[in-house]
Amino acid sequence: EDVHSSGVAYDDGIDINVPLGFSFPFNGTTYTEVDIDSNGYLVFGTDPKSVYTNQTLAQSDKPQSIYPYWDDLNVANGGTIRYGTLGTGDNIHFVVSWENVPQYPSYGTFSLQVILYLDGSIRFRYDATSSVDGASGTVGVQENTTNYDQHSFNNSSTFDATKDILYTSILTQLTAVTPSCTTPSSQINMTTYNTTAYNSYPNDSTQYATLIQNYATDANLFGTGTVAQINGSGNPYGSNENYLSIFEGYIYLPTTGVYAFGVDGDDAIEVYIDDTLITGWYGGHGRANQAREIVNVFAYAGWHKLTYHHQERGGADNYYLYWQPPNGSLEIVPATQLFHCSAEAKMSIVKSSCTILDPVNGAVNPKRIPGATIRFAMEVSNTGAASATNVLLSDSLSSEFDTTSINNIQVQAGACDCLGVTSASNNGANGTADGVHPIVLDFGTVLGGSVATPTKECGYFEVELI
Known part of the structure; x- marks a missing residue:
């Protein structure tokens, strides 16, 4: 990648904090800036000190960190570190390049690059014509002190400068779908079923699937219609006790990036987006009055199929769906984002x-x-x-x-x-x-x-x- 930002020469052992230009998902958190250390690594959050002597992972003082090539790199004696944000839209990415930076004291010059992508993926690239060979560097990614990958440590046999190293995001990725109708309508479908004969609570997604298979039938149907939000209580079509609600439709995500989804309610709840289980709060429980079981996903802008299951056995009764869009706050999903397809001929x-x-x-x-x-x-x-x-x-x-x-x-x-x-x-x-x-x-x-x-x-x- 050709980094178009101006070259910046740092003294040895210095790091700077720079903006990424987008929200980068890492270890369940999104970051908009990063510390670049001249010794070949990046740190999210506060980097307490620059360390020129590379060590094995994990590093407790740098819990969220990326190591394209951690070594004693002496920018004071030459070379340049460049950084910049390239691309637009879904293709935006952040690049840091160490260009012809000498290793201390004088073992040749190193050229390498790290690229951070919008979806949380990380790529390391190396100039095999430089002296970078893995013999004296630490290469890897550390999300926390228990979840990390050390690709190489002072070992040229496990390092190949001719090949990229790609770390893919651990976040669930959701690609926009085409709705089943030409123009989805506002509100989301809500259908309820009688579950009087079901004397338990689903404790996981498998038990929930069995509940739906056995009770979401024409014989148990209370009724169906549309509602503005998943934000309320009660069965609009029948008894407020012993019933199953299935909300189905589409959620429109306005921008590409990391979204958080959470639930609250009474009793068992689960959420699917694009037929992928995103989160669930199972078993019998009351309302928490706040989002529970919050999960981050990476989603592309556009239409996404949404299914929300809610079971009420007895007592209090409510259901809520939360989200936090990129650069937004945690809130009930607004009615402006929920849609359904009216029946149409095809x-x-x-x-x-x-x-x-x-x-x-x-x-x-x-x-x-x-x-x-x-x-x-x-x-x-x-x-x-x-x-x-x-x-x-x-x-x-x-x-x-x-x-x-x-x-x-x-x-x-x-x-x-x-x-x-x-x-x-x-x-x-x-x-x-x-x-x-x-x-x-x-x-x-x-x-x-x-x-x-x-x-x-x-x-x-x-x-x-x-």
């Missing part, structure tokens, strides 16, 4: 054809020759939850067909069966009349379905080849 079309008759072979193995009768099948499929009304499908034929011969127009329920169709239409409005071109097939209403069980109808017509 239509697709598949066109096929078959030869059913020809003037030479008749109906026995007919061929596509002049005078042959071709049957076209136009299958429409609805995988959306809502019905599609007034479904019309127009088709234009090429000049190889005698359009005056168009006949046997019909629409049937179910998937297309080009050779097997025999019955008349079960749909009263079939479309244009015989011999009318272009053909318009009138499917009327195509009921809602799902991806697993789409509703299908097939329109047929026949025409002769010229």
